[in-house]
Amino acid sequence: MEIRQILDGAESLEMVMPEFQREYVWSIEDAKKLMVSLFRGYPTGSLLFWETETPPEIKNNAIDPTKLGLTKVILDGQQRLTTLYMLIKGDIPPYYTEADLKNDPRHLYFNVGTADFQYYQKSRMENNPLWLSVIDCFDEEKVEPYDISEQHVNGHEEADFKDTMKVVSSNLNKLRLIQKQQYPIQNVPKAATIDEAIDVFDMVNSQGTKLTDAELVLTHITGVWSQARRVMKKKIQQMQDVGFEFNLDLFSRFMVVTLTNSALFKKNAKLKYDSFEKSDYTQAWEKISKALDYLIPILQQDGLISSTNDLNTNNVLVPMVAFLVENENKFTGKLKYQFLHWMFQALIWSRYSGQTDQRLDKDVHIIYNRTDFIVGLLNEIKDQRGRLEVKPADLEGRGSGHALYKMLYVITKANKAIDWSNGGAIYGTIGDYYSIQSHHIFPQAYLYRNGYDSQNHLHKKLVNEIANRAFITRDTNYYISDTSPAEYLPEIQKVFPNALKKQFLPANEENWIAEKYEKFLEERREWIANEINSFLNMLWDHESDNELVEVEDIQSWEKLIAGGESNFVEFKSTLRYCLRQESPQKYIEFSIMKAVNALLNSEGGTLIVGVDDAGEVLGLEYDLSSFGNKGKDGFLLHFDNMISSYLGKEYAADISGRFEVLEEQDIFVLEVNASNKPVFIEKDGAKLFFVRHSASSQPYDMSEAFEYINKHWTK
Numbered sequence: 001m002e003i004r005q006i007l008d009g010a011e012s013l014e015m016v017m018p019e020f021q022r023e024y025v026w027s028i029e030d031a032k033k034l035m036v037s038l039f040r041g042y043p044t045g046s047l048l049f050w051e052t053e054t055p056p057e058i059k060n061n062a063i064d065p066t067k068l069g070l071t072k073v074i075l076d077g078q079q080r081l082t083t084l085y086m087l088i089k090g091d092i093p094p095y096y097t098e099a100d101l102k103n104d105p106r107h108l109y110f111n112v113g114t115a116d117f118q119y120y121q122k123s124r125m126e127n128n129p130l131w132l133s134v135i136d137c138f139d140e141e142k143v144e145p146y147d148i149s150e151q152h153v154n155g156h157e158e159a160d161f162k163d164t165m166k167v168v169s170s171n172l173n174k175l176r177l178i179q180k181q182q183y184p185i186q187n188v189p190k191a192a193t194i195d196e197a198i199d200v201f202d203m204v205n206s207q208g209t210k211l212t213d214a215e216l217v218l219t220h221i222t223g224v225w226s227q228a229r230r231v232m233k234k235k236i237q238q239m240q241d242v243g244f245e246f247n248l249d250l251f252s253r254f255m256v257v258t259l260t261n262s263a264l265f266k267k268n269a270k271l272k273y274d275s276f277e278k279s280d281y282t283q284a285w286e287k288i289s290k291a292l293d294y295l296i297p298i299l300q301q302d303g304l305i306s307s308t309n310d311l312n313t314n315n316v317l318v319p320m321v322a323f324l325v326e327n328e329n330k331f332t333g334k335l336k337y338q339f340l341h342w343m344f345q346a347l348i349w350s351r352y353s354g355q356t357d358q359r360l361d362k363d364v365h366i367i368y369n370r371t372d373f374i375v376g377l378l379n380e381i382k383d384q385r386g387r388l389e390v391k392p393a394d395l396e397g398r399g400s401g402h403a404l405y406k407m408l409y410v411i412t413k414a415n416k417a418i419d420w421s422n423g424g425a426i427y428g429t430i431g432d433y434y435s436i437q438s439h440h441i442f443p444q445a446y447l448y449r450n451g452y453d454s455q456n457h458l459h460k461k462l463v464n465e466i467a468n469r470a471f472i473t474r475d476t477n478y479y480i481s482d483t484s485p486a487e488y489l490p491e492i493q494k495v496f497p498n499a500l501k502k503q504f505l506p507a508n509e510e511n512w513i514a515e516k517y518e519k520f521l522e523e524r525r526e527w528i529a530n531e532i533n534s535f536l537n538m539l540w541d542h543e544s545d546n547e548l549v550e551v552e553d554i555q556s557w558e559k560l561i562a563g564g565e566s567n568f569v570e571f572k573s574t575l576r577y578c579l580r581q582e583s584p585q586k587y588i589e590f591s592i593m594k595a596v597n598a599l600l601n602s603e604g605g606t607l608i609v610g611v612d613d614a615g616e617v618l619g620l621e622y623d624l625s626s627f628g629n630k631g632k633d634g635f636l637l638h639f640d641n642m643i644s645s646y647l648g649k650e651y652a653a654d655i656s657g658r659f660e661v662l663e664e665q666d667i668f669v670l671e672v673n674a675s676n677k678p679v680f681i682e683k684d685g686a687k688l689f690f691v692r693h694s695a696s697s698q699p700y701d702m703s704e705a706f707e708y709i710n711k712h713w714t715k
Contacts, residue, residue: 004179006047007085010093013064015049015072017095019057019229020198020222022215024082024101027616029579031083031105032117035134038178039115046184048076050197053190057226062094070190075197088179090135103614108134110175112148112168137175145169194223195273213265214249217256220273225281235289243307244296245558250314251288257322258284261368263360291324303340304413312403315352316343319363319377326368337542338374344536345378347403349385390532392525397461400438400658405466408528411535412471417502420492421476439472441505442517445482445653450514454640454652457633467524470503478673482653485512504528557662557669560606561615570595571611575639575668577622584626590683593646596672597681598690598697600654604674605692610667619665632659635668646681678709
C-alpha cells in the first residue's frame, strides 16, 4: 500500500490506534532519520495491523461508530506512521492530541539545493529560499520549483538559473515521491485475542522503538483496563506537584508486585495476563495509589526526603509499597522508622545499582515471607557490602554524585542548619537568590591558587570532596565567592554562633587555611560519618518525642528539563561530538562555551549536556566513547581544557560540572554562576561577547557589549 493511502486511511479512521499503545515518544532526531531513510530509499521496516470485529478501546475515541465489519487496529509502526502523518499532512493524526506528543518534528526543513534535512534555525534559514519546511514541500501549490530557483538566483549572481532549476526540481520531486512509496504491511489474523495480538506485536517489534519489559506489561494491562495509562499519568502529575518524579515503568513494577508478589517483569510464573480481569487491575492500582499517598508524607516529614532528587533510585520504594499494599497502608510501632533506616542503608550502599530485578525480587520475597523482614533486608545489604556502619574512609574522594553526599544533605536538614548569611533555615526557601546550593567551604579557586592543581585528577577529587561541601543559599554562595575560609568563617561564627556546628564544621581555626586543608577534611569526614551513623541509629531506635522537620523540594533535573530552555537553562546534545558528521568537531565545543559565556555574562544558570533542544535525553555515549578508555576522566579533563582555551582558567571557579544519571543515561550538568566581571570568549584570535537572552546565546558587537557592561557591572 502506498504511504499516502495509509495516511488517508488514518485520517478517515479506517485505521485506528488502540488505547494500550503508548504515546508518541520518538525524538526529533528519530523523525529526521526516518525522512532521510525514505528519501534515500533505505528500508524502514513495516507496519503491523490487526483486523478484528471487536476492536479494543481506541485512543482519543478516534473510531467511526457507524463502521461495520473489520476494523484495522495499528499494532506496530505507530511512531513511523505518526511521524509521516505530521510531516506530510502537517497535522496531528486523529488518534492523538497535542498532549500525547512528547516531541513535535514539524519544524523539520529540507534544502532543495543540497537535499539536506535539518530542524529550523532562524540565522541559517530565514533568508535562504532553498530551505523549506518539509510540510510545505509536500504542498505543490505552495512550493513551486520555478519560484524557488528564481529567488535563489536573484540573491546569487553567480548561480545559473537552469542548473538551479534542474537540481531543485529533482530534489523536490524525489521528496514528494515518498508519498507514493509502497510500504510493507503485515496482518495479525482476525481470530487472535487481544493478548495474542500484543504478543505478536512484541515478537515483531525488533525495529523502531522497542518496548521495554515494563512497557510491555503496561500494554497488556491497558489491553484489559483501557484507562490504565491515563489514570497512572494523572497520578504522576499529582506526585510531581509535591516534588516526586515517578514514571510509568515504576508504576508497572508496583502493579506486577501487587498482582504477583514478585518484582520480575520476565520469568514471573504468576504474570499470566489471561488470568487477570479489569477488576484485578483496578483494585491493585487503588491499593498502590493509597500506599503512595500514605508513604510520600512520611518520606518528607520523617525521612527528610524533600523530593526524588534526594534518592539515588526510586527502586527503594518498591519494597516499601509492597509492604503497604499488603498491610492496609499502615506502619505500626517503630516499623515506619525502621523502614526509613533500611531505605537509607539501601541508598548508601547502592543496593540496586546492579542486578536490579533480581535484588528487588529477593527483597520483595523477604517482605512477603519473613516475619523479621527488616532484619532480612538489612542482612542482604550487609552480605553485599560487608558492613552497614559508615566510616570516614567511605567519604574520602567522594563527590556530589555519591549517595553519601545526599545523606549529608539529609542530616544537615535534620540538624536544623541555617544559612550563613541570613540565618534562615536551609529548607523552605523561595526564589533563585535563596535556593539551596552546594558550597565549597574551601572555594575551588582558593585551593587552586594555593597548591592544588586543577589538572591533577587526585587534587580535583580532594577539592570537590563531600567533606568540603556545605549547603547555603545562592545569594550567600555568591557573596562568599573565592574567599579564604580563614577570612569568612570567623565572621559567620561571630554573627551566627551555632551555624558552623549545625553543618558539622570543625571549630579548629588553625585548619581553615589551604596548608591544613587535608587535615580539615580528615576531621570533617569523621564528624560527618558519626552524624550519619547517629541519624540512622536514631531512626532504628526511634522515640516518639524526637522532632523531625518537614522540608521543601530541591531541584529535580527531570522537572528542570520538562520546563524547557529559558534564560537560565540550556540543553546541548553533546560536548564535542557531531552526530551528523559522526566525529568530534570544534564548532560543537564552541557552541558549548558560547552558552557558558552567555550565562557568565548574564544571571548564571544551568547547562545540561546530553539533552537535545526538545528535552530528549540522549546521554553521553558518543562523547564518552570519543575519549577511548579515558571515559569520564577524559571528558572532565577535556572540559577543563575548553574552559582554559576559550574563556581562561580564572573563570573555572564560576563553573561547576558533574555527571548525573537521568533515564538510566549519563548527562553532564553545568552550574554556571554569574560572573562578577565581563567575560569574553576567544575564537580564531578574536574576542567575542555573548549574553543570555530569550532562551538563547545572543552575540553582542563591541558597542553593544560596552553599553551592556556599563549597565550590568557598573554600580
